[in-house]
Protein backbone atom coordinates (compact mmCIF):
# COMPACT_ATOMS: atom_id res chain seq x y z
CA UNK A 1 0.00 0.00 0.00
CA UNK A 2 1.36 3.37 -1.00
CA UNK A 3 1.10 6.38 1.37
CA UNK A 4 2.63 9.88 1.54
CA UNK A 5 4.10 11.08 4.85
CA UNK A 6 2.46 14.34 5.97
CA UNK A 7 4.32 15.08 9.23
CA UNK A 8 6.28 13.49 12.07
CA UNK A 9 4.71 12.50 15.37
CA UNK A 10 6.35 13.25 18.75
CA UNK A 11 8.33 10.00 18.54
CA UNK A 12 9.82 10.88 15.15
CA UNK A 13 7.55 8.48 13.23
CA UNK A 14 6.05 9.50 9.91
CA UNK A 15 2.30 10.13 9.89
CA UNK A 16 0.14 9.40 6.85
CA UNK A 17 -3.52 8.57 6.23
CA UNK A 18 -5.03 5.42 4.75
CA UNK A 19 -8.74 4.48 4.59
CA UNK A 20 -9.54 7.32 7.05
CA UNK A 21 -7.10 5.88 9.58
CA UNK A 22 -3.87 7.46 10.87
CA UNK A 23 -0.79 5.51 9.84
CA UNK A 24 2.40 5.63 11.93
CA UNK A 25 5.56 4.63 10.06
CA UNK A 26 9.06 4.37 11.46
CA UNK A 27 11.94 5.63 9.33
CA UNK A 28 9.71 7.73 7.08
CA UNK A 29 10.19 11.47 6.59
CA UNK A 30 7.81 14.26 5.57
CA UNK A 31 7.07 14.21 1.81
CA UNK A 32 8.32 10.67 1.28
CA UNK A 33 6.06 8.31 -0.67
CA UNK A 34 6.41 4.78 0.63
CA UNK A 35 4.95 1.33 0.22
CA UNK A 36 4.06 -0.09 3.60
CA UNK A 37 3.29 -3.43 5.14
CA UNK A 38 0.67 -3.25 7.92
CA UNK A 39 2.16 -4.45 11.24
CA UNK A 40 -0.83 -3.60 13.45
CA UNK A 41 -4.31 -2.26 12.78
CA UNK A 42 -7.04 -1.07 15.14
CA UNK A 43 -10.32 0.83 14.56
CA UNK A 44 -8.46 4.13 14.32
CA UNK A 45 -4.77 3.53 13.65
CA UNK A 46 -2.38 1.53 11.55
CA UNK A 47 1.28 0.86 12.33
CA UNK A 48 3.17 0.36 9.11
CA UNK A 49 6.65 -0.76 8.08
CA UNK A 50 8.30 0.64 4.97
CA UNK A 51 8.75 -1.92 2.23
CA UNK A 52 9.92 0.46 -0.45
CA UNK A 53 10.60 4.18 -0.97
CA UNK A 54 9.10 5.73 -4.14
CA UNK A 55 10.68 9.07 -3.25
CA UNK A 56 13.03 10.10 -0.45
CA UNK A 57 13.35 13.41 1.39
CA UNK A 58 16.39 15.68 0.81
CA UNK A 59 16.59 15.78 4.62
CA UNK A 60 17.35 12.06 4.76
CA UNK A 61 21.00 11.24 5.54
CA UNK A 62 23.16 8.13 5.48
CA UNK A 63 23.23 6.54 8.93
CA UNK A 64 26.48 6.05 10.81
CA UNK A 65 25.39 3.24 13.11
CA UNK A 66 25.52 -0.24 11.57
CA UNK A 67 22.78 -1.39 13.99
CA UNK A 68 20.34 1.54 13.62
CA UNK A 69 17.52 -0.22 11.82
CA UNK A 70 17.41 -3.18 14.21
CA UNK A 71 18.57 -1.82 17.58
CA UNK A 72 15.69 0.61 18.27
CA UNK A 73 17.65 2.73 20.78
CA UNK A 74 17.76 5.70 18.37
CA UNK A 75 14.82 7.08 16.38
CA UNK A 76 16.11 9.90 14.16
CA UNK A 77 19.46 8.81 12.80
CA UNK A 78 18.09 9.02 9.25
CA UNK A 79 17.44 12.76 9.70
CA UNK A 80 20.16 15.42 9.60
CA UNK A 81 21.05 16.99 12.97
CA UNK A 82 19.89 20.42 11.77
CA UNK A 83 16.46 18.96 10.93
CA UNK A 84 16.41 16.93 14.15
CA UNK A 85 16.89 20.16 16.09
CA UNK A 86 14.04 21.85 14.17
CA UNK A 87 11.84 18.80 14.85
CA UNK A 88 12.56 19.06 18.58
CA UNK A 89 11.81 22.80 18.74
CA UNK A 90 8.51 22.23 16.91
CA UNK A 91 7.66 19.26 19.15
CA UNK A 92 8.10 21.35 22.31
CA UNK A 93 6.06 24.23 20.83
CA UNK A 94 3.20 21.93 19.72
CA UNK A 95 2.94 20.00 22.99
CA UNK A 96 3.11 23.10 25.19
CA UNK A 97 0.49 24.87 23.06
CA UNK A 98 -1.81 21.84 22.94
CA UNK A 99 -1.69 20.82 26.62
CA UNK A 100 -0.85 24.05 28.47
CA UNK A 101 -1.75 26.85 26.05
CA UNK A 102 1.84 28.12 26.27
CA UNK A 103 2.68 30.29 23.29
CA UNK A 104 6.01 31.95 24.14
CA UNK A 105 8.78 31.61 21.52
CA UNK A 106 10.85 28.44 21.78
CA UNK A 107 13.87 28.40 19.52
CA UNK A 108 17.65 28.39 19.35
CA UNK A 109 17.92 24.86 20.71
CA UNK A 110 21.35 24.29 22.18
CA UNK A 111 23.03 21.31 20.54
CA UNK A 112 26.56 20.01 20.10
CA UNK A 113 27.78 16.72 18.68
CA UNK A 114 25.31 14.24 17.27
CA UNK A 115 27.51 11.29 18.24
CA UNK A 116 29.90 9.99 20.92
CA UNK A 117 28.27 12.11 23.62
CA UNK A 118 27.11 9.50 26.14
CA UNK A 119 29.18 8.85 29.28
CA UNK A 120 27.11 5.81 30.24
CA UNK A 121 25.53 2.82 28.51
CA UNK A 122 23.71 -0.28 29.72
CA UNK A 123 24.09 -3.50 27.74
CA UNK A 124 22.71 -7.00 28.11
CA UNK A 125 24.17 -10.40 27.26
CA UNK A 126 22.23 -13.25 25.71
CA UNK A 127 23.79 -16.44 24.39
CA UNK A 128 27.22 -14.85 25.08
CA UNK A 129 26.39 -11.96 22.72
CA UNK A 130 26.56 -8.36 23.94
CA UNK A 131 23.99 -5.83 22.82
CA UNK A 132 20.83 -3.83 23.43
CA UNK A 133 17.37 -5.27 23.85
CA UNK A 134 15.12 -4.03 21.04
CA UNK A 135 12.36 -1.76 22.30
CA UNK A 136 9.83 -3.66 24.48
CA UNK A 137 11.09 -7.09 23.32
CA UNK A 138 13.29 -9.98 24.39
CA UNK A 139 15.24 -9.71 21.13
CA UNK A 140 18.85 -8.73 21.62
CA UNK A 141 20.70 -6.82 18.90
CA UNK A 142 24.37 -7.68 19.11
CA UNK A 143 26.50 -4.57 18.73
CA UNK A 144 30.10 -4.07 17.71
CA UNK A 145 30.04 -0.41 18.74
CA UNK A 146 27.56 2.27 19.77
CA UNK A 147 28.10 5.65 18.06
CA UNK A 148 26.22 7.42 20.87
CA UNK A 149 28.78 6.32 23.46
CA UNK A 150 32.15 8.03 23.87
CA UNK A 151 35.30 6.32 22.62
CA UNK A 152 36.50 5.26 26.09
CA UNK A 153 33.31 3.21 26.43
CA UNK A 154 33.47 1.84 22.87
CA UNK A 155 37.09 0.73 23.41
CA UNK A 156 35.94 -1.56 26.19
CA UNK A 157 33.46 -3.49 24.00
CA UNK A 158 36.01 -5.82 22.36
CA UNK A 159 37.58 -6.93 25.70
CA UNK A 160 34.05 -7.33 27.08
CA UNK A 161 33.19 -9.70 24.22
CA UNK A 162 36.07 -11.95 25.31
CA UNK A 163 34.90 -11.70 28.91
CA UNK A 164 31.36 -12.64 27.87
CA UNK A 165 32.68 -15.75 26.09
CA UNK A 166 34.49 -16.93 29.24
CA UNK A 167 31.72 -16.15 31.76
CA UNK A 168 27.95 -15.94 32.15
CA UNK A 169 27.38 -12.20 32.14
CA UNK A 170 23.79 -10.90 32.27
CA UNK A 171 24.10 -7.13 32.40
CA UNK A 172 26.87 -4.60 31.75
CA UNK A 173 26.86 -0.95 32.81
CA UNK A 174 29.78 1.16 31.61
CA UNK A 175 30.27 4.70 32.80
CA UNK A 176 33.14 7.07 32.06
CA UNK A 177 34.19 10.41 33.49
CA UNK A 178 33.35 13.36 31.24
CA UNK A 179 37.04 13.78 30.34
CA UNK A 180 37.12 10.05 29.47
CA UNK A 181 40.06 9.45 31.83
CA UNK A 182 38.29 7.13 34.27
CA UNK A 183 35.97 4.22 33.67
CA UNK A 184 33.60 2.26 35.89
CA UNK A 185 32.36 -1.20 34.95
CA UNK A 186 29.42 -2.70 36.80
CA UNK A 187 28.66 -6.33 35.90
CA UNK A 188 25.93 -8.76 36.90
CA UNK A 189 26.05 -12.53 36.39
CA UNK A 190 28.33 -15.50 37.10
CA UNK A 191 31.75 -14.04 36.33
CA UNK A 192 34.63 -16.01 37.94
CA UNK A 193 37.10 -15.20 35.14
CA UNK A 194 37.16 -11.42 35.44
CA UNK A 195 40.93 -10.81 35.86
CA UNK A 196 41.58 -9.89 32.20
CA UNK A 197 39.34 -6.81 32.45
CA UNK A 198 40.84 -5.45 35.70
CA UNK A 199 43.78 -3.54 34.13
CA UNK A 200 41.38 -1.81 31.71
CA UNK A 201 39.09 -0.17 34.26
CA UNK A 202 39.36 2.15 37.25
CA UNK A 203 36.39 0.65 39.06
CA UNK A 204 35.13 -2.92 38.73
CA UNK A 205 31.96 -4.03 40.49
CA UNK A 206 30.54 -7.52 40.09
CA UNK A 207 27.15 -8.33 41.64
CA UNK A 208 27.49 -5.25 43.89
CA UNK A 209 30.95 -6.34 45.15
CA UNK A 210 33.67 -3.73 44.57
CA UNK A 211 36.84 -5.43 43.27
CA UNK A 212 39.01 -2.33 42.88
CA UNK A 213 40.46 0.15 45.38
CA UNK A 214 37.93 2.77 44.30
CA UNK A 215 34.16 2.33 44.17
CA UNK A 216 33.44 5.53 42.24
CA UNK A 217 34.85 7.66 39.43
CA UNK A 218 35.68 11.35 39.55
CA UNK A 219 34.23 13.61 36.91
CA UNK A 220 33.59 17.29 36.40
CA UNK A 221 31.19 19.83 34.95
CA UNK A 222 33.03 23.10 34.34
CA UNK A 223 35.13 23.78 37.43
CA UNK A 224 32.97 21.65 39.76
CA UNK A 225 34.17 18.19 40.79
CA UNK A 226 31.89 15.22 41.34
CA UNK A 227 32.35 11.64 42.50
CA UNK A 228 29.85 9.24 40.99
CA UNK A 229 29.18 5.70 42.25
CA UNK A 230 27.70 2.85 40.23
CA UNK A 231 24.12 3.37 41.40
CA UNK A 232 24.08 7.17 41.39
CA UNK A 233 22.41 9.40 38.83
CA UNK A 234 24.54 11.61 36.61
CA UNK A 235 23.68 13.54 33.43
CA UNK A 236 24.69 11.37 30.45
CA UNK A 237 25.70 14.02 27.91
CA UNK A 238 29.38 14.61 28.58
CA UNK A 239 29.48 17.93 26.70
CA UNK A 240 26.09 19.61 26.89
CA UNK A 241 25.48 19.29 30.64
CA UNK A 242 27.75 22.31 31.19
CA UNK A 243 25.56 24.37 28.83
CA UNK A 244 22.43 23.18 30.65
CA UNK A 245 23.84 24.11 34.06
CA UNK A 246 25.23 27.44 32.72
CA UNK A 247 21.71 28.38 31.67
CA UNK A 248 20.45 27.72 35.22
CA UNK A 249 23.42 29.68 36.57
CA UNK A 250 22.61 32.63 34.27
CA UNK A 251 19.04 32.77 35.64
CA UNK A 252 20.39 32.60 39.19
CA UNK A 253 22.97 35.36 38.57
CA UNK A 254 20.23 37.74 37.38
CA UNK A 255 18.58 37.60 40.80
CA UNK A 256 19.73 37.61 44.41
CA UNK A 257 18.28 34.43 45.88
CA UNK A 258 18.75 33.75 49.57
CA UNK A 259 17.33 30.29 50.10
CA UNK A 260 16.80 27.67 47.38
CA UNK A 261 15.52 24.11 47.17
CA UNK A 262 17.19 21.79 44.63
CA UNK A 263 14.50 19.10 44.29
CA UNK A 264 15.39 15.72 42.71
CA UNK A 265 19.02 16.79 43.23
CA UNK A 266 20.75 13.53 42.24
CA UNK A 267 24.38 13.74 43.36
CA UNK A 268 23.95 17.45 44.09
CA UNK A 269 25.30 18.49 40.72
CA UNK A 270 22.98 21.46 40.02
CA UNK A 271 22.95 22.82 43.59
CA UNK A 272 26.74 22.62 43.86
CA UNK A 273 27.04 24.49 40.55
CA UNK A 274 25.16 27.42 42.14
CA UNK A 275 26.63 27.65 45.66
CA UNK A 276 28.68 30.79 44.92
CA UNK A 277 25.51 32.74 44.07
CA UNK A 278 22.85 31.60 46.58
CA UNK A 279 23.20 31.93 50.36
CA UNK A 280 21.66 28.60 51.33
CA UNK A 281 20.66 25.55 49.25
CA UNK A 282 18.89 22.36 50.31
CA UNK A 283 19.05 19.39 47.93
CA UNK A 284 16.53 16.54 48.20
CA UNK A 285 16.67 13.11 46.50
CA UNK A 286 15.33 9.71 47.53
CA UNK A 287 18.32 7.66 46.38
CA UNK A 288 20.75 6.79 49.20
CA UNK A 289 23.62 6.37 46.75
CA UNK A 290 22.95 9.83 45.27
CA UNK A 291 22.91 11.50 48.68
CA UNK A 292 26.10 9.73 49.85
CA UNK A 293 27.83 11.02 46.70
CA UNK A 294 26.22 14.46 47.09
CA UNK A 295 27.71 14.82 50.59
CA UNK A 296 31.14 13.76 49.26
CA UNK A 297 30.72 16.28 46.42
CA UNK A 298 29.96 19.00 48.94
CA UNK A 299 33.38 18.29 50.55
CA UNK A 300 35.14 18.00 47.17
CA UNK A 301 33.93 21.48 46.21
CA UNK A 302 34.38 22.92 49.71
CA UNK A 303 30.78 24.17 49.69
CA UNK A 304 29.55 25.04 53.19
CA UNK A 305 26.17 26.53 52.25
CA UNK A 306 24.48 23.41 50.84
CA UNK A 307 22.95 20.43 52.62
CA UNK A 308 21.36 17.26 51.32
CA UNK A 309 18.37 15.30 52.51
CA UNK A 310 17.59 11.71 51.55
CA UNK A 311 13.80 11.57 51.21
CA UNK A 312 10.96 11.51 48.74
CA UNK A 313 10.31 15.10 47.69
CA UNK A 314 6.56 14.70 48.24
CA UNK A 315 7.13 13.47 51.81
CA UNK A 316 9.22 16.42 53.01
CA UNK A 317 8.45 19.44 50.84
CA UNK A 318 5.75 20.64 53.25
CA UNK A 319 8.51 21.23 55.86
CA UNK A 320 9.84 24.22 53.92
CA UNK A 321 8.86 27.88 53.80
CA UNK A 322 10.59 31.22 53.11
CA UNK A 323 12.18 29.82 49.97
CA UNK A 324 12.77 32.24 47.10
CA UNK A 325 13.92 29.76 44.43
CA UNK A 326 12.83 26.18 43.76
CA UNK A 327 14.70 24.15 41.15
CA UNK A 328 13.01 20.93 40.06
CA UNK A 329 14.60 18.28 37.85
CA UNK A 330 12.18 15.35 38.13
CA UNK A 331 12.28 12.06 36.20
CA UNK A 332 10.08 11.73 33.08
CA UNK A 333 6.95 11.30 35.19
CA UNK A 334 7.22 14.97 36.18
CA UNK A 335 5.94 16.43 39.46
CA UNK A 336 3.28 14.75 41.55
CA UNK A 337 0.15 16.71 42.49
CA UNK A 338 1.11 17.15 46.15
CA UNK A 339 4.51 18.59 45.22
CA UNK A 340 2.98 21.11 42.79
CA UNK A 341 0.36 22.11 45.34
CA UNK A 342 3.03 22.66 48.00
CA UNK A 343 5.24 24.66 45.61
CA UNK A 344 2.24 26.89 44.94
CA UNK A 345 1.78 27.30 48.72
CA UNK A 346 5.47 28.04 49.40
CA UNK A 347 5.27 30.71 46.66
CA UNK A 348 8.97 31.00 45.77
CA UNK A 349 9.76 34.10 43.71
CA UNK A 350 11.15 31.83 40.92
CA UNK A 351 10.89 28.24 39.79
CA UNK A 352 13.42 26.68 37.44
CA UNK A 353 11.89 23.55 35.95
CA UNK A 354 14.41 21.24 34.23
CA UNK A 355 12.37 18.77 32.20
CA UNK A 356 13.26 15.68 30.19
CA UNK A 357 9.66 15.07 29.07
CA UNK A 358 7.73 17.90 27.52
CA UNK A 359 4.34 16.16 27.93
CA UNK A 360 4.62 16.04 31.74
CA UNK A 361 6.16 19.54 31.70
CA UNK A 362 3.04 20.80 29.90
CA UNK A 363 0.76 19.01 32.39
CA UNK A 364 2.62 20.62 35.33
CA UNK A 365 2.86 24.08 33.73
CA UNK A 366 -0.90 24.12 33.29
CA UNK A 367 -1.23 24.11 37.10
CA UNK A 368 1.81 26.27 37.91
CA UNK A 369 0.58 28.91 35.43
CA UNK A 370 -2.27 29.75 37.83
CA UNK A 371 0.29 31.58 40.02
CA UNK A 372 3.37 31.88 37.80
CA UNK A 373 4.12 33.37 34.44
CA UNK A 374 6.56 31.73 32.08
CA UNK A 375 9.57 33.96 31.47
CA UNK A 376 11.52 31.63 29.20
CA UNK A 377 11.76 28.08 27.88
CA UNK A 378 15.12 26.97 26.50
CA UNK A 379 15.52 23.63 24.72
CA UNK A 380 18.69 21.52 24.90
CA UNK A 381 19.36 18.57 22.61
CA UNK A 382 20.82 16.39 25.36
CA UNK A 383 19.98 13.14 23.53
CA UNK A 384 20.80 13.55 19.81
CA UNK A 385 19.53 10.88 17.37
CA UNK A 386 16.65 10.00 19.73
CA UNK A 387 13.29 11.77 20.04
CA UNK A 388 14.07 12.88 23.61
CA UNK A 389 14.66 16.55 24.39
CA UNK A 390 15.38 18.55 27.55
CA UNK A 391 14.07 22.04 28.45
CA UNK A 392 14.71 24.63 31.11
CA UNK A 393 11.62 26.61 31.98
CA UNK A 394 11.90 29.73 34.13
CA UNK A 395 8.73 30.72 35.98
CA UNK A 396 8.17 33.91 37.96
CA UNK A 397 5.55 34.51 40.65
CA UNK A 398 2.81 36.81 39.36
CA UNK A 399 2.12 39.93 41.37
CA UNK A 400 -1.49 40.14 42.55
Ligand SMILES: C[S@@+](CC[C@H](N)C(=O)[O-])C[C@H]1O[C@@H](n2cnc3c(N)ncnc32)[C@H](O)[C@@H]1O
Nearest residue numbers: 233235264265266285286287312313329330331
Ligand atom coordinates in the same frame (compact mmCIF):
# COMPACT_ATOMS: atom_id res chain seq x y z
C1 LIG B 1 16.53 13.61 36.19
S1 LIG B 1 17.34 13.14 37.65
C2 LIG B 1 18.02 14.69 38.12
C3 LIG B 1 19.27 14.66 38.95
C4 LIG B 1 20.07 15.95 39.08
N1 LIG B 1 19.26 17.12 39.20
C5 LIG B 1 21.08 16.10 37.96
O1 LIG B 1 21.00 17.05 37.16
O2 LIG B 1 22.00 15.26 37.89
C6 LIG B 1 16.01 12.85 38.68
C7 LIG B 1 16.36 12.46 40.11
O3 LIG B 1 15.14 12.36 40.85
C8 LIG B 1 15.30 11.38 41.87
N2 LIG B 1 13.90 11.05 42.25
C9 LIG B 1 12.95 10.46 41.49
N3 LIG B 1 11.76 10.46 42.15
C10 LIG B 1 11.98 11.08 43.35
C11 LIG B 1 11.13 11.40 44.45
N4 LIG B 1 9.85 11.09 44.45
N5 LIG B 1 11.68 12.07 45.49
C12 LIG B 1 13.00 12.36 45.50
N6 LIG B 1 13.85 12.09 44.48
C13 LIG B 1 13.34 11.45 43.41
C14 LIG B 1 16.13 10.30 41.23
O4 LIG B 1 16.84 9.58 42.20
C15 LIG B 1 17.08 11.14 40.31
O5 LIG B 1 18.29 11.40 40.97
